[in-house]
Structures are given as C-alpha cells and as structure tokens.
Amino acid sequence: MSDKKIIVGLTQGDINGIGLEVIIKTFMDPTMLELCTPVLFGSQKTTSYHRKNLGIEEFSFNPIRDFNVINTKRVNIFNCYEEEVNIELGKSTELGGKYALKSLESAVDTIQKKKIDVLVTAPINKHNIQSENFKFKGHTEYLEQKFGEPGSSLMMMVSETIKIGLVTGHVPVEKISSSITAEKIEKKIKILHKSLIEDFGIRKPKIAVLGLNPHAGDEGTIGNEEKDIIIPVIKKVNTENIMAYGPYSADGFFGTATYKKFDAVLAMYHDQGLIPFKTLAFNSGINYTAGLSIIRTSPDHGTAYDIAGKNQASEESFRNAIYLACDIYKMRNEYKELSANPLKANPIKMER
Amino acid sequence: MSDKKIIVGLTQGDINGIGLEVIIKTFMDPTMLELCTPVLFGSQKTTSYHRKNLGIEEFSFNPIRDFNVINTKRVNIFNCYEEEVNIELGKSTELGGKYALKSLESAVDTIQKKKIDVLVTAPINKHNIQSENFKFKGHTEYLEQKFGEPGSSLMMMVSETIKIGLVTGHVPVEKISSSITAEKIEKKIKILHKSLIEDFGIRKPKIAVLGLNPHAGDEGTIGNEEKDIIIPVIKKVNTENIMAYGPYSADGFFGTATYKKFDAVLAMYHDQGLIPFKTLAFNSGINYTAGLSIIRTSPDHGTAYDIAGKNQASEESFRNAIYLACDIYKMRNEYKELSANPLKANPIKMER
Numbered sequence: 001m002s003d004k005k006i007i008v009g010l011t012q013g014d015i016n017g018i019g020l021e022v023i024i025k026t027f028m029d030p031t032m033l034e035l036c037t038p039v040l041f042g043s044q045k046t047t048s049y050h051r052k053n054l055g056i057e058e059f060s061f062n063p064i065r066d067f068n069v070i071n072t073k074r075v076n077i078f079n080c081y082e083e084e085v086n087i088e089l090g091k092s093t094e095l096g097g098k099y100a101l102k103s104l105e106s107a108v109d110t111i112q113k114k115k116i117d118v119l120v121t122a123p124i125n126k127h128n129i130q131s132e133n134f135k136f137k138g139h140t141e142y143l144e145q146k147f148g149e150p151g152s153s154l155m156m157m158v159s160e161t162i163k164i165g166l167v168t169g170h171v172p173v174e175k176i177s178s179s180i181t182a183e184k185i186e187k188k189i190k191i192l193h194k195s196l197i198e199d200f201g202i203r204k205p206k207i208a209v210l211g212l213n214p215h216a217g218d219e220g221t222i223g224n225e226e227k228d229i230i231i232p233v234i235k236k237v238n239t240e241n242i243m244a245y246g247p248y249s250a251d252g253f254f255g256t257a258t259y260k261k262f263d264a265v266l267a268m269y270h271d272q273g274l275i276p277f278k279t280l281a282f283n284s285g286i287n288y289t290a291g292l293s294i295i296r297t298s299p300d301h302g303t304a305y306d307i308a309g310k311n312q313a314s315e316e317s318f319r320n321a322i323y324l325a326c327d328i329y330k331m332r333n334e335y336k337e338l339s340a341n342p343l344k345a346n347p348i349k350m351e352r
Numbered sequence: 353m354s355d356k357k358i359i360v361g362l363t364q365g366d367i368n369g370i371g372l373e374v375i376i377k378t379f380m381d382p383t384m385l386e387l388c389t390p391v392l393f394g395s396q397k398t399t400s401y402h403r404k405n406l407g408i409e410e411f412s413f414n415p416i417r418d419f420n421v422i423n424t425k426r427v428n429i430f431n432c433y434e435e436e437v438n439i440e441l442g443k444s445t446e447l448g449g450k451y452a453l454k455s456l457e458s459a460v461d462t463i464q465k466k467k468i469d470v471l472v473t474a475p476i477n478k479h480n481i482q483s484e485n486f487k488f489k490g491h492t493e494y495l496e497q498k499f500g501e502p503g504s505s506l507m508m509m510v511s512e513t514i515k516i517g518l519v520t521g522h523v524p525v526e527k528i529s530s531s532i533t534a535e536k537i538e539k540k541i542k543i544l545h546k547s548l549i550e551d552f553g554i555r556k557p558k559i560a561v562l563g564l565n566p567h568a569g570d571e572g573t574i575g576n577e578e579k580d581i582i583i584p585v586i587k588k589v590n591t592e593n594i595m596a597y598g599p600y601s602a603d604g605f606f607g608t609a610t611y612k613k614f615d616a617v618l619a620m621y622h623d624q625g626l627i628p629f630k631t632l633a634f635n636s637g638i639n640y641t642a643g644l645s646i647i648r649t650s651p652d653h654g655t656a657y658d659i660a661g662k663n664q665a666s667e668e669s670f671r672n673a674i675y676l677a678c679d680i681y682k683m684r685n686e687y688k689e690l691s692a693n694p695l696k697a698n699p700i701k702m703e704r
Contacts, residue, residue, distance in 0.1 A: 126570065137573075172565045172575030173621070174529035213524045214622035218478065221489075223524030250623050255630025255637075255652075269525070270566035271602050271624055278607025279631045285607075300607075 005037045005072055006117045006326045009110060011103045012042035013122025014129075016088050016096040017303025018313040020050040023122060024059060025315035026322065027075050036326055039064070039076045039116055041107040046099070047077060049087055054311050067115035080106040089309030097128030105133065108146055111294050118295040118325040122318070123303045137170050140289050143296055151184070153291040154191040156264075157273065157300060158324055159281035163200075163264040164273040165192045165290070176269045180212060180225060185233045189266060193242050195290035196263050198335045199328045208253065208262040209234055209246035210272060216249040230268075250276075283314050286321045288328070295328050297321040357389045357424055358469045358678045361462060363455040364394035365474025366481075368440050368448040369655025370665040372402040375474060376411060377667035378674065379427050388678055391416070391428045391468055393459040398451070399429060401439055406663050419467035432458040441661030449480030457485065460498055463646050470647040470677040474670070475655045489522050492641050495648055503536070505643040506543040508616075509625065509652060510676060511633035515552075515616040516625040517544045517642070528621045532564060532577060537585045541618060545594050547642035548615055550687045551680045560605065560614040561586055561598035562624060568601040582620075602628075635666050638673045640680070647680050649673040 013019030023040060024047070026032060040047065044063055051059050062074035070076050080102045085095055104124070110116050121139055136142040144153040156165045167188050168179045189207060196205035209230060210216070213223030220227055230247045237244050248258065250267070254276040259265055267273030277285060278300065285300035299317035307313055365371025375392060376399070378384060392399065396415055403411050414426035422428050432454045437447055456476070462468050473491050488494040496505040508517045519540050520531045541559060548557035561582060562568070565575035572579055582599045589596050600610065602619070606628040611617055619625030629637055630652065637652035651669035659665055 126573065170566055170570070170574050172529075172569070173525070173577075174575060177524075177526035214522055214626070217524070218522070221478065222522050223526060225525075251626035251630045252654075254627055255634060257634070272627065274566075274603035275606055275624065275627050276631050278603045279628050282607060282609070302604075 005035075006329050007070060007115075008036045008038050008322055008325060009107045009116035009119045010038055010040045011107050011119070011121045012040065012046065012100065013103070014092075014096045014100045014125045014303045015046055015085065016091050016093060017123055017125070017305060017308050018301075019122030019303070020047055021054060021308070021311070021313045022299065022315040022318040024051055024054065024056065025313070026319045028056070028059065029319075032319070032322070033073060033075070036322065037070060037072045037076070038322075039067075039070060039078055039110075041078050041080050041103040041110070043079050043081055043085070043099075044077055045084055046087065050309075053089070053309055067110060067113075078106065078110075090305045092125050092128050092303075092305065094128060097125060097130070100124045100129050101131060101134050104139075104142070108143070112146075118297070118329050120318070120321050120325050121296060121298040123299065123301065125303050139296070139298065140169070143289055143292055143294070147292040147294045151187060152191070153289050154188050154195070156192070156195070156288045156290045157277040157281070157285055158288050158297075159277070159285045159320075162259050162277060162280055163196075164277050165264060165266045166268075166270060166273045167266060168269050170270065173269075177212065177223075177225060180229060180268060182229050182233050185209075185230060185266075186237060189233070189237050189242060189244055191291040192264055192266055193237075193244075199288075199290065199295075199331055200263075201331045201334070202263050204243065205263040206261070207242070207244045208248055208259065208265045209244055210250045210253060210265065210267050211247035212268045214249070214251070216247045254280075284316050284320055286317060286324045288324060295325050295332070297325040297328075357387070358681050359422060359467075360388045360390050360674055360677060361459045361468035361471045362390055362392045363459050363471070363473045364392065364398065364452065365455070366444075366448045366452045366477045366655045367398055367437065368443050368445060369475055369477070369657060369660050370653075371474030371655070372399055373406060373660070373663070373665045374651065374667040374670040376403055376406065376408065377665070378671045380408070380411065381671075384671070384674070385425060385427070388674065389422060389424045389428070390674075391419075391422060391430055391462075393430050393432050393455040393462070395431050395433055395437070395451075396429055397436055398439065402661075405441070405661055419462060419465075430458065430462075442657045444477050444480050444655075444657065446480060449477060449482070452476045452481050453483060453486050456491075456494070460495070464498075470649070470681050472670070472673050472677050473648060473650040475651065475653060477655050491648070491650065492521070495641055495644055495646070499644040499646045503539060504543070505641050506540050506547070508544070508547065508640045508642045509629045509633070509637055510640050510649075511629070511637045511672075514611050514629060514632055515548075516629050517616060517618045518620075518622060518625045519618060520621050522622060525621075529564065529575075529577060532581060532620060534581050534585050537561075537582060537618075538589060541585070541589050541594060541596055543643040544616055544618055545589075545596075551640075551642065551647075551683055552615075553683045553686070554615050556595065557615040558613070559594070559596045560600055560611065560617045561596055562602045562605060562617065562619050563599035564620045566601070566603070568599045606632075636668050636672055638669060638676045640676060647677050647684070649677040649680075 061077045212225045217226035413429040564577045569578035
C-alpha cells in the first residue's frame with residue numbers, strides 16, 4: 001500500500017454558517033497536515049473574511065489552479081469563484097446557498113476526476129441551496145445521484161462508541177411506517193454489512209436491528225411491522241450469512257447499553273437513531289454516507305446560524321470527519337489488496 | 353406538617369419477574385425503614401420463595417391483618433392470598449398475571465381507604481394480567497380509571513438530571529401523528545405544569561416541548577404538525593402564563609444537552625422520550641404517573657424475565673421510585689399548607 005498522504009477535498013458549506021470556522025480551527029493544528037493534504041473548494045476572499053472575523057492573524061493558504069501541483073505541506077485553496085461575496089453571518093441568504101453549491105459542485109467534479117481522494121463536506125442549509133442544479137433534500141441524496149443509484153446509500157452516524165445506520169431519513173413521522181418495506185430494510189442491512197467489512201475492517205460484523213414501534217411492538221399489541229416485515233428480513237439475511245439480530249425495543253436497547261455488544265445498529269427512522277447517537281456522542285459524531293463509490297463524511301452538526309461568527313463552534317466533529325474519511329480510504333485500499341490477492345491475507349499460514 | 357413516617361404501599365408485580373427481588377434488595381438496607389414504613393401487598397409464602405431463591409437467610413417480615421396496626425419498624429406484609437402458588441421464574445404464566453392483579457387490587461383498595469399514603473408498583477406483564485377485572489394497556493391506564501378520568505394523567509419519567517412527559521404512550525408509530533391533537537398537547541402541558549409546581553415544588557416551571565418530526569419539521573419540509581398543531585398550542589398556553597418553549601428538534605435538543613435549561617420536557621411519543629431518558633438515566637430512572645389524585649411511582653424497568661431469579665437485578669430504580677413517591681407526598685402536603693394559608697408562604701415579606 002502506498003504511503004502517499006491522502007488528499008482531502010473540503011467543501012466550505014454555507015458561507016454564513018459555522019463551516020469555515022470549523023475548517024480554519026481544524027487546520028490551526030499543524031499536525032493535521034502530517035495526516036493529510038487538504039484542498040478547500042471555496043475562495044481566498046471568503047475564507048479570509050472568516051479568518052479575520054475570528055480574530056486569527058496568522059493562517060496562510062496556498063492558492064492552486066492545477067490539481068497536479070497540490071502543496072502537501074499547506075492548506076490548499078481552489079478558488080471556485082473570484083468575486084467578493086456579501087457574507088451575512090448567521091443568516092439564511094440566497095448567496096449562502098449559491099456559494100455552498102459552487103463549492104460542492106467543484107469538489108464533486110474533482111473527485112470524479114480522481115484528483116482528490118476523499119470528500120469532507122461542511123454543512124449546508126437545505127432551503128437556500130435549492131436551485132436548478134440542486135433539487136435534493138441534502139448532501140446524501142445529491143451524492144447518491146452522482147456516485148450511486150437511488151436507495152444505494154445509507155446514512156450512517158459514527159462515533160468512538162457506536163455506529164448507527166438509518167432505514168429512513170428525512171421522512172415525517174406520519175409516513176415512516178409506509179416508507180418501511182422488507183426490500184428497503186434488506187438493502188440497508190446489506191449496505192451496512194458491506195461497509196462494516198470493507199470500510200471499517202470488521203471481518204464478521206454483528207448488526208442489531210431495532211424494532212419500529214414502542215417495545216418493538218410488544219408481540220403485536222403495539223404494531224405489527226416487527227412481525228410482518230422486520231423479523232422475516234432478519235431471518236432471510238441470516239440465511240445469507242449476515243449476523244443480524246433483533247428486532248430490539250429501542251428504549252431498552254440504549255438504556256441497558258446493549259449496543260456495546262454489536263458492531264453497528266440499524267434504526268428504522270431518523271430520531272430513533274439520531275436521538276441516542278447525539279445523546280451519546282455529544283459533539284464528536286460523524287455522518288458517513290455508506291454505499292457510494294466515493295468516500296464522503298461530514299460533521300454531525302448543521303450550519304448553526306445561532307452561533308455563526310461568534311467563535312463558539314467546536315471543530316471536534318469536523319476534525320473527526322477528516323480522520324474517519326482517511327481511515328476508510330486506507331481500509332478500502334487494504335481490503336482491495338487483500339481480496340485481490342488472498343494469499344497475502346495470512347502470509348504465515350500460507351507458507352508451503 | 354406532621355413528621356409521621358410515610359406509609360408506602362408496594363405491589364409485588366409479576367411473581368415470575370424481578371419485582372420481589374428488587375423489593376427484598378431495597379429493604380435489605382435498614383436505613384430504608386427510617387425513611388418510610390413499607391406495606392407489601394402479596395404473600396409471605398411467595399416472598400419467602402424469592403428470598404430463599406436469592407440465597408438470603410435473614411430477612412423478616414411482619415404479617416399484618418389490620419391496617420391500623422402497621423409496625424413502623426418492620427417490612428409489613430399484607431397477605432392478599434393464603435395459598436401456595438406455583439412460581440416459574442422467568443416465564444409468562446397465567447398465575448403470574450393473576451397474583452400480580454390480586455396484589456394491585458388490594459393495594460388500590462387500601463389507598464382508596466387512605467390506609468397507605470403512596471403506591472409504588474413492581475412491574476407486571478401486560479399480556480398475562482389481562483382478565484375480566486383488568487382490560488388495560490398497563491398500570492397507568494388502570495390507575496387513571498380508578499383515580500382520575502380518561503386522559504387526565506401523564507406518564508412522566510423522572511431522574512436526577514431530567515424529567516420527561518409523554519403526549520402519547522403505547523401507540524404504534526403508524527398512529528402517532530393521528531393521535532396528536534391540540535387539545536391533548538394542551539392538556540398534557542397543563543398536567544405537567546401543575547405537577548412541577550405541586551409535586552416537585554418548582555414555582556415557575558420552564559417546559560420544553562419537542563417537535564414531532566425530524567428537525568421539528570424543518571419549516572414544513574418534513575411534516576406540518578409543528579406549524580399546524582404544536583406551535584399554536586405553545587402560543588396559547590403562553591398567554592395563560594405557562595412558560596412552554598419550542599418545538600425543539602429532538603436530536604439536537606438532547607445532543608446539545610439543551611434539556612438542562614428546562615425543568616421538564618414534553619415528548620410527542622414514547623420512544624422520543626424514553627430513548628434519551630433511558631440513555632441518560634441508565635437504570636436509575638423512575639416512572640411517575642402525574643395527574644392522579646393518589647401518588648404512584650414505579651421503576652423504569654419491566655419484569656425482566658431474562659434475568660428473573662438470577663440475582664442480577666439492580667434495585668436502584670425501585671429504591672429511587674420509593675424516594676420519589678415520598679418526596680412528592682411531602683411536597684404535595686407542603687403545597688396544600690402554603691396555598692391554604694398564603695401568609696405562611698413568605699413570612700418575612702408578609703410582616704405588617
């Protein structure tokens with residue numbers, strides 16, 4: 001495996017949010033440049049505005065025009081636009097969305113051309129980014145269309161202590177039940193299973209599947225989706241050598257820390273997974289889009305307009321998102337090498 | 353206010369579960385008898401079976417027949433039945449339900465006659481307890497019918513760090529949205545508000561109301577219940593001097609520990625409240641039924657058949673349930689005295 005430093009593409013996110021603040025804070029630490037080579041898709045002017053606003057005097061960027069001459073010892077900026085932009089910290093504006101999209105499109109184009117290795121995205125605002133070129137609920141759906149097919153990706157929340165995947169995402173509570181099908185659950189279990197093996201290096205992953213209803217339906221007295229849909233899917237994937245267990249009653253599962261016995265958890269809906277995840281991970285969690293051909297991570301927070309420009313944002317989640325993207329990049333390469341050349345997997349046993 | 357020790361009625365719960373184990377373990381600590389006088393509604397024979405099974409040699413009960421001669425220095429047992437009962441630890445049996453109900457009915461009858469002050473219930477199994485006399489989803493609904501009116505109670509989870517009330521309880525996810533009405537939310541806010549004042553001694557309670565949908569509906573892009581139902585109710589109760597805030601996006605609310613700024617949280621559905629509660633309280637939480645004329649608490653765990661009889665159950669939640677019932681009893685009395693005689697409330701200011 002090559003020892004070349006991983007090139008991390010960074011999008012700037014909404015220019016009125018905390019995205020550039022957490023990016024600057026992350027790379028104030030010079031050891032980050034030993035781990036990876038960052039390329040920020042944005043603009044020197046916009047970034048300098050944020051730097052000055054934070055009261056940071058010394059923080060230099062290396063502007064690049066050609067992805068073949070990336071400086072591996074600096075924070076590189078690729079100027080996606082040259083103009084001065086009106087920044088209104090903490091406000092949702094049309095420009096905020098427009099320049100978030102410019103950054104994202106440029107980064108996506110560059111990773112398609114394999115000039116960057118992984119993508120770490122800063123938060124966007126789902127409303128102001130909508131336009132001719134962006135008619136999606138968020139990053140995940142946009143990237144799925146570019147680097148997968150509908151339903152081929154899985155939103156996964158990752159922290160030191162827990163990994164949680166979601167069967168359904170930004171769906172109103174009223175429509176959760178009708179959005180859950182056996183096919184969808186099976187697909188998500190399989191994406192999760194594959195990702196745990198190839199992206200996280202877990203050879204025999206154990207997956208816990210949560211029930212949909214309170215007390216996992218309590219034998220049918222509080223809903224039937226467990227009996228009718230979830231249990232049959234678990235049995236089916238078990239016959240295909242996937243170690244999935246459940247369905248578990250969600251409150252007890254987290255209350256007794258049963259999640260510690262598993263490599264990952266599959267939640268049926270957004271808040272069922274995100275509430276315990278954020279309660280446990282508190283500021284350090286990472287959002288990972290499994291199932292894509294590229295590697296993309298992001299912090300688990302949003303634009304946080306309420307604290308934008310106030311120097312109050314924590315860069316921990318963003319930094320962790322970079323670490324995770326790099327780890328997955330190495331793990332995928334390792335997995336490819338091992339599976340391409342199985343004899344190397346266990347060199348000692350393979351002596352003849 | 354009288355200094356007499358509070359008489360705590362204890363139901364035994366399902367005789368095949370961990371109920372009697374946590375009761376015995378709780379009162380192994382002699383200091384508990386300084387706090388309160390317990391009366392267990394059950395049977396010496398059933399209790400002795402559990403005591404022996406736990407390998408506990410010394411633990412004496414005081415059998416009583418007359419509630420006027422309760423021993424304030426012993427654990428009193430009122431024999432609700434005399435017969436020997438077949439106990440099958442860890443199994444859901446018809447007898448398990450039958451003798452759980454005998455205990456509950458006897459305790460309810462006794463608190464109605466004001467011979468005990470508060471009620472702490474051990475867990476039942478919702479299936480095997482069903483009978484001619486018990487056609488309810490659980491304790492809460494049964495007690496509401498005895499000591500309130502339909503919808504007059506509120507399931508509340510209480511711990512050191514957080515109090516959470518639920519608008520809807522054991523409702524399948526499919527039916528949550530249609531179960532939520534403005535009237536119901538308003539009623540639950542008011543029960544919660546009243547309970548915080550009268551039962552917990554908080555003079556000006558601050559209540560956080562969660563949204564129903566992911567991201568609290570994200571301005572209508574992920575559901576409309578927030579705009580159409582929840583926000584108008586919050587505005588309405590605000591005009592009635594109730595400090596309710598929200599609706600908050602549930603995952604962020606817990607992820608940023610915003611709950612610490614409030615006296616209580618109102619969740620829209622079971623898992624939205626119970627998942628974060630149990631994740632935070634882990635084994636020490638208490639279930640309190642607010643809004644009833646009597647005081648009833650219970651531990652936040654179930655019968656736990658999987659560990660029944662194995663001496664693995666923690667009594668912490670049950671002990672806390674007793675503490676809380678006693679605290680609420682004192683607080684209600686104090687509140688009654690103060691509101692009956694307002695001059696006593698602030699004696700210094702009231703000098704004339």
